[in-house]
Amino acid sequence: MNNRYARQALFLGENTQQRIQQAKVLIIGAGALGSASAEMLARAGAGKLTIVDRDYVEWSNLQRQQLYIETDVRQNLPKAIAAEKRLAQINSEITIAGIVEDVHGLNIEELMKSHTIVVDATDNFETSLMINDAAMKQGIPYIFGACVGSYGLAMPIIPGETPCLHCLLEHLPLDTMTCDAVGVISPIVQVIAAFQVMHVLKWLAGKTMAPIVQSIDLWKEERAEINVAKLKNPHCLTCGEKPIYPFLQFENQMKTHVLCGRDAVQLRPGLVQEYSLEQLASNISQQVTNLVVNPYLLSCQFEVYRIVFFANGRAIIHGVTDSKKARVIYNRFIQMGGACK
Numbered sequence: 001m002n003n004r005y006a007r008q009a010l011f012l013g014e015n016t017q018q019r020i021q022q023a024k025v026l027i028i029g030a031g032a033l034g035s036a037s038a039e040m041l042a043r044a045g046a047g048k049l050t051i052v053d054r055d056y057v058e059w060s061n062l063q064r065q066q067l068y069i070e071t072d073v074r075q076n077l078p079k080a081i082a083a084e085k086r087l088a089q090i091n092s093e094i095t096i097a098g099i100v101e102d103v104h105g106l107n108i109e110e111l112m113k114s115h116t117i118v119v120d121a122t123d124n125f126e127t128s129l130m131i132n133d134a135a136m137k138q139g140i141p142y143i144f145g146a147c148v149g150s151y152g153l154a155m156p157i158i159p160g161e162t163p164c165l166h167c168l169l170e171h172l173p174l175d176t177m178t179c180d181a182v183g184v185i186s187p188i189v190q191v192i193a194a195f196q197v198m199h200v201l202k203w204l205a206g207k208t209m210a211p212i213v214q215s216i217d218l219w220k221e222e223r224a225e226i227n228v229a230k231l232k233n234p235h236c237l238t239c240g241e242k243p244i245y246p247f248l249q250f251e252n253q254m255k256t257h258v259l260c261g262r263d264a265v266q267l268r269p270g271l272v273q274e275y276s277l278e279q280l281a282s283n284i285s286q287q288v289t290n291l292v293v294n295p296y297l298l299s300c301q302f303e304v305y306r307i308v309f310f311a312n313g314r315a316i317i318h319g320v321t322d323s324k325k326a327r328v329i330y331n332r333f334i335q336m337g338g339a340c341k
């Protein structure tokens with residue numbers, strides 16, 4: 001036996017160290033938060049790490065996505081594969097599975113099965129709500145985290161104990177900021193990932209998990225700990241008396257529809273939410289041209305695409321016929337929750 005975990009075991013105790021080594025952690029998203037969490041958990045000796053991501057490594061990722069190097073960009077490697085490779089170099093004694101996949105309502109439950117705990121490192125709030133549904137349904141602890149700019153949120157969600165993300169939907173600061181629109185600095189990523197991994201370790205150590213949302217803006221040097229115990233909704237459709245897990249249902253997911261003969265794709269988000277088009281316009285004004293806003297819609301030009309956003313989140317993107325590509329463009333500008341990786 002080597003002593004690679006000696007310092008950690010000294011702090012956490014041998015029993016917790018063993019539990020870490022038996023843990024099967026699912027990390028959804030291999031962007032900035034996912035990279036940071038995965039590296040910490042690999043070094044901590046988490047028995048099995050599964051990391052799922054649909055994207056590939058780009059130059060703009062290297063500033064904050066710590067698992068990736070220039071070679072990964074040059075080779076166009078999917079993030080899940082590049083992450084698996086790097087994590088195996090960090091710790092060859094654990095099992096690592098990188099899965100190149102878009103997580104959606106039809107595969108999330110299968111992906112989550114057999115894992116001990118799930119870490120949310122996705123880049124949009126709608127996916128977070130779906131993960132929350134699947135975790136509550138399977139009774140698996142779910143560690144929420146999100147960040148944009150210099151601001152971030154983290155919270156442990158324990159089935160049957162804490163409020164779930166759906167309970168907090170009305171209370172979390174949802175806006176239309178995205179990393180692509182306002183950017184992100186790596187220190188906030190490290191802080192939020194640190195909270196998420198700490199929650200994983202505390203849960204494995206058998207500690208009581210307080211229903212506290214950490215809200216941090218590093219640049220403004222502002223921080224709040226919000227106890228959300230009272231926000232647990234007994235009628236919550238995800239964690240209440242009669243759960244129906246609405247975000248797992250296909251009806252509630254983003255629908256894309258190729259508009260025949262128009263060289264355009266329509267996108268309709270599952271989570272209906274009214275947007276302030278004025279706010280959206282000010283967030284994206286640096287990225288686009290020909291920006292026009294009226295009470296009904298926002299129209300703009302981005303690269304070769306003409307994008308029309310409606311106040312309920314629906315959009316039509318002209319100049320594209322591929323749904324996936326349209327979704328990428330859409331997520332660049334509209335992300336509920338300001339989640340950012």
Ligand SMILES: [Zn+2]
Nearest residue numbers: 164167236239
């Ligand atoms: Zn709930």
